[in-house]
Amino acid sequence: MKSLRHAVAFAVPAAIAAGAAAGAAAVLATARRVVMPSVRRNDTQILAVDTGAQTIELSRTPDTELPGRYGLFTTGTYGYVKLGAVLSADATSVRRKLLTQIEPGARVDRDAAFSGWYHQSPSELHLPWESVLIGSPAGPCPAWLFPADSSTWVIQVHGRGTLRSECLRAVPVMHALGLPTLVVSYRNDGEAPRTRGGSYALGASEWRDVDAAIGYALRQGAQRVVLMGWSMGGAIALQTAVSSEQRDAIAGVILDSPVVDWRTVLRFQARESGLREPLPGLAMGALGNRFLARLSGAEEAIPFDRLDMVARASELDAPILILHSDDDGFVPADASHALADARPDLVTMPEFHVARHTKLWNYDESAWSSAITGWLTAQGLA
Structure with missing residues (x-):
């Protein structure tokens, strides 16, 4: 015992x-x-490819069933293909038009990742562009510059786990308005320099690289800048808007599917x-x-209070356009609505439904482009 x-x-x-x-x-x-920066996750399965009809059959998910134009990261002969309209669907699969020609005999593996990027390279836009380096506290950060005549520049910031290519969808809209666009990278994103730990600070430090991009634009003749952030890029843009010593030059902020409060997300x-x-x-x-x-x-410790832009709404002073689907599915629109309610004097938030996370352009390019064009015009920025 x-x-x-x-x-x-x-x-x-x-x-x-x-x-x-x-x-x-x-x-x-x-x-x-x-x-920690994540590797792209395969979230889709390729069930069949018809090289004669140039169609592709995918497993049905809330993303793959969406109307519009999208991309698909694959392995095998093709690393990335573009997808067009949904042609048919049943309970488990979706058949879409291929916009990238797949030749007979090509190997396309089953696992794939569905994407809203659509464009991978700036050359696909058929617009003048050049590669530049932004000298930031983290080191030289690669950027793409699409020149135009206006002294109002747009600086675009991509989201978590993605690259600059995510932002290319917006460039033609800005170019049509005569606005130069600078598409930037930031520390630990896989293109810009890696810091000692290689981790994200969720906007708490990355904003300094965007601030450096503002300085670059001002030295190149910009008088005003519009920040545009996608997903976590929205959190970075908002941190820049309240933290930058150059904030007087920030004339507006455009947010696509943004992280406004990390705790909610x-x-x-x-x-x-x-x-x-x-x-x-x-x-x-x-x-x-x-x-x-x-x-x-x-x-370093993540300052969640400092990253809560609903709580810090009174510190914002530039007009903001929020484009966020109520059916986002990854970053809920609750905090975006809360920010709009907290600052109705600054925030414009048109309604979007059905479109998933950062796929508003893909789902309804006309409505998305019109919202940006109308807002920039109304603010006197275009």
Whole structure:
């Protein structure tokens, strides 16, 4: 009996300690996924390719069933193909028109990633452009400059886990208005310099690279700039708007599917991934603690209060256009609506539905382009 009591006395604390260790590991792993740059995730399966009819059959998802033009990252003979209209669909599959010619005999693997990028290279736009380097605190950040005659420049900022190509959809709209466009990279995005830890700060440090781009534009003759941010790029643009010493030059901000408050986004994404409280809250708490944040891969604690732009709405002073689908599915529009409600004097937010995350251009190019053109014109920026 004594040996049994000793065994129990040892086993219970050990089990508790093991459970605590496992729980701590889960918290840190969840936190790490937030701040470490991610590899593109295959979210679609290619079921069939008809090279005669130039059609492709995909597994049906809320993204693949959307009308419009999209891209598909593949492996095999083609790394990326462009997709056109939905031709037919059933409960499990969608058949779409191929806009990239696939030759007979080509190898196209089953796993793929559906994308709203559409354009991969600036040369696809058939507009004048050049590659430039922006000298930022992180080092030289590559950018694409599309010149035009206006002294109002647009600076575009891509989202988390993507590259500058995400922004190319907006360039023709700006060019038609005569606005030069600078499409920038930022630290740890895979094109700009990598910092010591190589992690995202969710906008808390990346804004300095965008601030450097503002300085570049001003030195090249710009008098005003319009910031345009996609997804996490929206969070970066908003941080720039309230933090930059050059903020007087910021004449407007355009946000596509933006992150306005990270806590709202991360809780939503945790629920969608099947994670339940208290794990998401504990992970954010870990990222807010300097020691635990570093264990999670972050270089510094993530200042979630500072990144909450609904709470900081009174600090904004430039007009803002928010383009955000209520059916985003990845970054919920709640915080965007909350910011619009908090600053109706600054924020314009037209209604968008059905379109998914950063796919408003793809789903309804006319409405998306008209919203931007009308807003820029109304603000006297075009």
